[in-house]
Amino acid sequence: MILVTGGAGFIGANFVLDWLKGSDEPVLNVDKLTYAGNLGTLKSLKDDTRHVFARADICDREAIDALLEQHKPRAILHFAAESHVDRSIHGPAEFVQTNVVGTFILLEAARMYWSKLPEDEKQAFRFLHVSTDEVYGSLSSTDPQFSETTPYAPNSPYSATKAGSDHLVRAYHHTYGLPVLTTNCSNNYGPYQFPEKLIPLMIANALNGKPLPVYGDGQNVRDWLYVGDHCSAIREVLARGALGETYNVGGWNEKKNLEVVHTLCDLLDKAKPKSSGSYRDQITYVKDRPGHDRRYAIDARKLERELGWKPAETFDTGLAKTVQWYLDNQAWADEVASGDYRRWVETNYAQRA
Template sequence: MILVTGGAGFIGANFVLDWTRQSDEAVLNIDKLTYAGNLGTLKPLQDNPAHVFARVDICDRAALDALFTQYKPRAVLHFAAESHVDRSIHGPGDFIQTNMVGTFTLLEAARHHWSTLPQAQKDAFRFLHVSTDEVFGSLAPADPAFSEITPYAPNSPYSASKAGSDHLVRAWHHTYGLPVLTTNCSNNYGPYQFPEKLIPLMIASALGGKQLPIYGDGQNVRDWLYVGDHCSAIREVLARGTPGETYNVGGWNEKKNLDVVHTLCDLLDEMRPKAAGSYRDQITYVKDRPGHDRRYAIDARKLERDLGWKPAETFETGLAKTVRWYLENQTWVDEVASGDYRKWVEINYMQRV
């Protein structure tokens, strides 16, 4: 059995769904079920005996110890995190608690479990920590992409908390010998993403006839990674990665935010045309957020060289799949977009106009 934290969130749930489709190995899935955790995403697994769900906060050491004792997982895949930059600006405390204190607590529980295993199982155990490219800071237009040896330079409370968690994971390997793996990924997109992030927010707003708010001049650049590709990369790292190593996971798709929104609008114009005009007509510019990094780019050559992994989707194919999924799963979107979420969008975006 493997243990997955944050398995009701966007990337974690996609990983669990993919894993159960491709493996007979059971999954112990733990999630605190904050606003971004949604059991509805896991409905396809509700009658699957290979999927065990427990509502647990990774800061709860006693609960973690009990689960490790009962299920004895052979690996931990740590997705659980507060992950939205804008929310970290408005309320950084939750990010420090979950991303740093929670990771510390999970590491200690995993270390205790690992120390009790027979030697062969101890050698095979893995703790895979899923992190972000935002820990590396911001790039100028001509700068080389982030590599695994790029110095950390986080610029937001979110990225600082993730950088802190990365350092904890590294330290637990070098100090205690815990066999850890770390992945740093670029911007994910795809099915089941909570509609506070750029792509699902724009899809929902466009279909709702609302403004499409673009920060600043819209020229901020991100590398875009389809979530299914990210899940396949994590499986490869878990299976064949070298303990103590970090692996950057990217899509080789650098895009300006404005170009992403233009492409989305064009896809919606094709798949769900308006009665008149284009969805591009709804684009508006809002005041930029504080500390908004200008450019991220991932150099994923190590992952391809060492483990033979590269993404299967281009940005165009992945985005078309994503738009089609949201059009066909409006009920899921309606269920997660609660009144609290709509209030947050009003505070964060509409008051910036």
């Protein structure tokens, strides 16, 4: 069995679904079910005995210890995190608690559990920490892409807390010998993404006739990684990654935010045309967020060179799949976009109008 934290969130849930499509090895899915955790994403696994769900907080040491003792996983894959930059600006405390304190508590529990395993199981055990390219800071248009040796320079409370968690994971390997692996990924997109992020937010707003809010001048650049490709990379790192190493996972798709929005509008114009005009007509520019990093770009050559991984999707193929998924699953999107989330979006973007 493997243990996945945050397995009801966007990337974690996609990983759980992907894992169980290709493996009979059970998954212990541990999630606190905050606003971004959605068991509806996992409804296809409702009667699947390979999927064991436990509602627990990674900051609850007693609960984590009990789960490790009961289920005895051979690996922990740590996806659980507060992950939205805008939310970290409005409320950084939750990010410090989950991303730093939570990772520390999980590492402590993992270290105690691992230290008591029989020698063969101890050698096979892995702790894989899923992180972000945002820990590296911001690039200019001419800077080389982020590599695994790029110095850390986080610029938001979110990225600072993820940087802190990365450092803790590294320290537990070098100090205690815990067999860790770390991945730093670029911007994920795809099915089941919570609609506070750029792509699902634009799709939802376009279909509901709302403005498409673009920060600043829309020229901020991100590297876009289809979530299915991210899942396949994590499987490779878990299976064959070198202990203590970091692997950058990117899609080789640098795009300006405005370019992404334009492409989305053009896809929607074809798939679900408006009665008149284009979805581009709904684009509006809003005040930029504080400390908005200008460019992220991932150099994923180490992962390809050492483990033979490269993304299967281009940005065009991945985005087309994503748009079609949201068109086919509007009920899922409507459900997660209700209540507290809707109120938060209204507050965030009202302040930038």
